[in-house]
Amino acid sequence: MSTQRKPALTFLGAAGTVTGSKFLLETDERRLLVDCGLYQGERQWRRRNWDAPPVEPSSIDAVVLTHAHLDHCGYLPALVREGFSGPVHVTAATAELAAIILRDSAHLQEEDAENARRFGWSKHAAPRPLYTSADAERAIGLLQPCLPARVLELDGMTLSFLHAGHILGSCSLHLRGDDWSLLFSGDLGRPAHPILRDRERPLAARTVVIESTYGDRAHPDVDPDHTVMADAIRRTVRRGGSVVIPAFAVDRTEVVLLALAELVARDAIPDVPVWVDSPMALATLAVYRDQAHADEVDAHALDALASMRQLRAAHSAEESMRLNNPGRPCIIVSASGMATGGRVVHHLRHLLPQARNTVLLTGYQAVGTRGRDLVEGVREVKIAGRYVPVRAEVVQLEDFSVHADADELVGWLGELPEPPQTVHVVHGEPEASRALADRIRRELDCAVSVPRYLERVLLD
Missing domain, CATH: 3.40.50.10890 (Rossmann fold)
Known part of the structure; x- marks a missing residue:
């Protein structure tokens, strides 16, 4: 008689830094990668783009993207090159924007490699791009826009896309199984966006993964006159x-x-x-x-x-x-x-x-x-x-941030129909993540973690 395993979540990116979002959800039925972002910024993080994937890409059944920014979708062509061939579930707008961004990223990767070769900037005799335009086209071919209802039934789970108000097509992701529920904030927009519709209220979840880009600060009052x-x-x-x-x-x-x-x-x-x-x-x-x-x-x-x-x-x-x-x-x-x-x-x-x-x-x-x-x-x-x-x-x-600040992040958590049991704080510089985690502990009285890279946790 087989024993059913508890679903688990592994933090493959956006842990200890504000880029490279990747989160692996494992259930008895499937392996699902939430976001597939590129590391940006300091060299110590950018070098990680070149490391062997910590999980065999061919073992991943599907990818889901919260939105089309490079630090959330930009590693996808490399994952495909290394063997991933499953569907990539996205909103319709994210499918269009991700195609634009991935083609541009591949072009820049190839251009940087060629310039490094021509001008001797690289330590390697034959510098190569992280991925090519051909890799990007293969990744784009895997994008599958969700239906207008924005709800998908996958093996053993229900996946819902909720407007996040960050960029066009951006969403928070709600996943629910028989005895567990998980909510990813994605990159959260502010309560009011100059161009986009307001973000949606979150659905109840026992476990929440929340970004912390501005987790240690409040935005100044918006100056409508700029x-x-x-x-x-x-x-x-x-x-x-x-x-x-x-x-x-x-x-x-x-x-x-x-x-x-x-x-x-x-x-x-x-x-x-x-x-x-x-x-x-x-x-x-x-x-x-x-x-x-x-x-x-x-x-x-x-x-x-x-x-x-x-x-x-x-x-x-x-x-x-x-x-x-x-x-x-x-x-x-x-x-x-x-x-x-x-x-x-x-x-x-x-x-x-x-x-x-x-x-x-x-x-x-x-x-x-x-x-x-x-x-x-x-x-x-x-x-x-x-x-x-x-x-x-x-x-x-200071007028143009479309990231929620600390007050707005905590306010979003407060909109949950019931308090979560556990909150994991990701996608922030260490000081920002720790500050937000401390505040959530004080105000919501739940278990809070700032995950380490490759840390694995069980879901309730």
Whole structure:
């Protein structure tokens, strides 16, 4: 007579750091990987992308993604290359956005490997990418959008997708078996998003896995007039300079453009050209505007974006290069949001040495990224193997985070129909995770852990 095992959860990522989300759920019936993220930021974490997977990929029956950001989906092509071939369950919008992001990531991986070979940046004689475009296409082919009801019946469990209000298609995941229940927050948005519908109330679960990106702090009060942004843009235009805004291609670009549209409409900033210089951001903007996702997007916000007379798109590399010396003040919105890669790095290389220019940093800047270095006031940054002086004005904007802060995370837990038995705090820098865990203990009186990498726990 066989003995039924207790379901177990293993933390394969986002443990001790804010990136690389991967969580393995094992039941008698199946192995399910929740999120399949890439490690970003400091080298110690990025190196982990190259380690052999701690679980045999071919043994995983399916993957479920909470959303399309790279630190939640970006390892998927490597997992496929190593043998995973099962379905990847996602929302419809996440399927579209993940395809855009994975293709871009593979292109950058291949480009970085080629540049390392050409310019001798690597210790290896023949540097190779973490994964190729072919790997990305195989991974994209496995994406399976859930039905409009957003509920799936899998072997021995029910999987529900709940709007998380973080980016288009983002969700919290609720999983329920015969005698256990588990809720993943995913990346939680704030109670009100400038463009997206509000997040949904969570379902009851005995075990909760919650992110802690901002687990040790509260966001400042939102300035609906975007005063800091407007002041910085006006100063820069008066100096004859340009403003470069590193912004994530997915959601952050749309939110930044909406703020700029509102400022122009109120005559709060000069009506200078606003360039979107990121093929991925332009593709993402089209997804946000697609009527297929109208139930998730605020139509008034899309109308405001459509009203921008000076909105420009830099499609080609030649158009992008011209923005390094535009000849007149302009605003450049370009990925990536932490200035770790993409076209924005080339703009920083040319614009940072000139005091007339300004860099506006939006949202969280992880340790080990150029964005974090600029926030901390470095005098030089390393770009393409060379140090570049930082003479431009650097301004951090606090108005654009679409991550819930500590108060909002605890508030989300408080919306559960009944208190959980156990909460696991993940996806944060150690100080933030510990602070949130301490607060949850005090306020909810339940068992709380900050899991270690590869730690395995049983589910109730």
